[in-house]
Amino acid sequence: MGAREGKAVERLSRRVDGGERTLRSSIACEGIGIHSGRKAHLTLGPAPAGHGFVFRRLDVAGDTGVVPARWDMVSDTTLCTVISNRDGIGIHTPEHILAALSGAGIDNATIEVDAPELPIMDGSADDFTFLIGCVGVRPQPSRPRRRIEVLKPVQVQEGESWARLLPSDSFKVSCTIDYDHPHVGVQRFDFDSARQTFSEAVGRARTFGFLDELEWLRAQGYARGASLDNAVAISPNGVMNDGGLRYPEEMVRHKVLDVIGDLALAGAPILGAFQGYRSGHRLNNMVLRALFADESAWRWEGAGTEAQRVVA
Numbered sequence: 001m002g003a004r005e006g007k008a009v010e011r012l013s014r015r016v017d018g019g020e021r022t023l024r025s026s027i028a029c030e031g032i033g034i035h036s037g038r039k040a041h042l043t044l045g046p047a048p049a050g051h052g053f054v055f056r057r058l059d060v061a062g063d064t065g066v067v068p069a070r071w072d073m074v075s076d077t078t079l080c081t082v083i084s085n086r087d088g089i090g091i092h093t094p095e096h097i098l099a100a101l102s103g104a105g106i107d108n109a110t111i112e113v114d115a116p117e118l119p120i121m122d123g124s125a126d127d128f129t130f131l132i133g134c135v136g137v138r139p140q141p142s143r144p145r146r147r148i149e150v151l152k153p154v155q156v157q158e159g160e161s162w163a164r165l166l167p168s169d170s171f172k173v174s175c176t177i178d179y180d181h182p183h184v185g186v187q188r189f190d191f192d193s194a195r196q197t198f199s200e201a202v203g204r205a206r207t208f209g210f211l212d213e214l215e216w217l218r219a220q221g222y223a224r225g226a227s228l229d230n231a232v233a234i235s236p237n238g239v240m241n242d243g244g245l246r247y248p249e250e251m252v253r254h255k256v257l258d259v260i261g262d263l264a265l266a267g268a269p270i271l272g273a274f275q276g277y278r279s280g281h282r283l284n285n286m287v288l289r290a291l292f293a294d295e296s297a298w299r300w301e302g303a304g305t306e307a308q309r310v311v312a
């Protein structure tokens, strides 16, 4: 489910050159948060040109529930990304829906939810891709689509882990994971938006976890909604899910999915290549912060430094 609709959306997106894009109408789903275990209703809907991706917490009164999806609003990156507004109202685990929106070539959307954590659905971006395919994409030719062009390499590092952004003629994400586990080990996946579609290459890759860490995670308040319905579970004997994996290297493809979602917090599509080694949500955000901290590292595609300064 989802991949075919997603591919159709992506084909449409490529035809509609020039302007920004939003959804044609609203559509809803419900599910539980993978960490909180709490039920959440989500409505995905159109937004005006220039609006970006904006979350709204319906369980919080008035404008205090508005949480823009921006890199400088990231408040926590332990196991999932958390964005919070000035009132401390947060959105937990926004990365999968942002990946689906970004992967479908959407620039502007409103995401309403009645709980702090978004529903995990099946652990991938597939259900969100399906919803986007159901309502379709609407061009917004009044506002030209501007990408953030990476001009020089920017790298961040923590221990052996690192992430970098490099100049590139298309948006690319390359991840390598290295787990000391016989059923995961070293995996690498390279995604190139010029050659592959998000929905087919990475959109169906599920989040994953190790059985021997589950008890500890739950004691820390995480993974309380996790199950074989929404995550790949890996025991010492291998993958526990009926039906096995969706891709041979599903885990690293999910890492690529997470990167695409976390980079959607840049506020516009990135024209550049991300490379990560054992990276996660924290490094994904750190590399965006490093990019925007250096005025010489990026520019608005086709724009001069004046426009850049206004946003930076």
Ligand SMILES: [Zn+2]
Binding pocket: 095, 096, 207, 254, 258
């Ligand atoms: Zn994820």
